[in-house]
């Protein structure tokens with residue numbers, strides 16, 4: 001007689017049905033077979049998964065409930081299979097009508113490499129979200145949004161939202177080479193000024209984030225806020241720069257190692273320094289976006305590197321798709 005939103009729960013969950021029968025027959029001689037039946041995967045369908053730049057993929061997933069609640073700054077944690085690692089990825093776009101979310105991921109190691117094989121029509125084992133705190137969206141004046149690596153995709157929803165409320169939006173896109181840029185057209189549409197920066201000078205300025213920041217400062221542009229998403233070195237260097245350049249309010253989205261994403265495991269722990277005092281935070285529930293001027297960067301680096309050896313070793317036992325393509329002559333050096 002127990003009902004869950006109009007349906008007997010025993011109709012919904014096969015394992016629970018077994019359990020109810022088991023309880024009923026507890027006193028009888030014969031016990032039902034309690035073998036767990038795997039539920040057929042019917043949620044989180046892959047709509048598309050395309051390599052949009054070398055080793056960067058755009059993954060669109062059917063996840064209507066997440067699409068309905070997503071806000072700039074949020075992320076999800078997904079698992080490809082039941083035995084897969086949990087991977088945190090930023091929600092870069094969402095469509096409430098189609099019920100889809102868009103993620104951009106970089107093949108960084110073994111688990112993200114596993115995602116590259118996903119095809120249209122496949123299903124993911126789980127997608128949890130939206131996680132993380134929403135970012136404050138209002139008219140601050142002139143805002144800078146800088147992305148490097150996967151950060152180009154992650155910074156996009158924040159840039160779009162800040163533009164929609166009237167900010168003057170300046171964007172820096174940073175990469176090692178011009179072939180690693182993506183979402184350029186989308187950024188061109190929402191930016192008042194866009195600065196490209198490559199390590200090899202193949203597009204825009206030659207250099208890294210500091211070169212681009214110096215370029216913007218040299219134009220006499222005053223920034224009211226700055227957001228940086230990319231590798232930890234990029235976010236640290238940029239935060240140091242904005243601190244020295246008049247303490248411009250600066251926010252970074254931390255890519256700490258995460259497991260549960262609910263504040264229980266402690267894996268994503270970091271330290272903020274506020275008024276000289278050290279304060280413990282968890283990136284999954286207190287962030288992932290933090291004041292870049294308060295982060296204890298050295299500790300963050302060492303915590304992020306603690307599994308580097310096994311990460312590299314498991315990745316190296318599998319072949320890299322970019323190298324395979326290069327060897328096959330499909331891409332240039």
Ligand SMILES: Cc1cc2nc3c(=O)[nH]c(=O)nc-3n(C[C@H](O)[C@H](O)[C@H](O)COP(=O)(O)OP(=O)(O)OC[C@H]3O[C@@H](n4cnc5c(N)ncnc54)[C@H](O)[C@@H]3O)c2cc1C
Nearest residue numbers: 088089090105106108109110111112150255256257258311
């Ligand atoms: C809130 C958040 C949002 C993120 N958004 C994106 C995104 O939009 N696109 C994207 O490409 N990447 C994103 N990342 C990083 C992404 O989760 C990692 O690159 C991925 O988990 C690496 O797994 P791997 O097995 O492929 O690589 P690994 O070989 O495990 O590691 C490669 C690097 O990733 C880091 N890493 C390893 N495991 C984890 C983990 N479980 N959680 C976080 N970092 C880890 C390590 O520091 C290592 O340097 C995000 C991370 C966080 C915390």
Ligand code: FES
Nearest residue numbers: 259261263266284
């Ligand atoms: S991921 Fe476990 S506490 Fe944040």
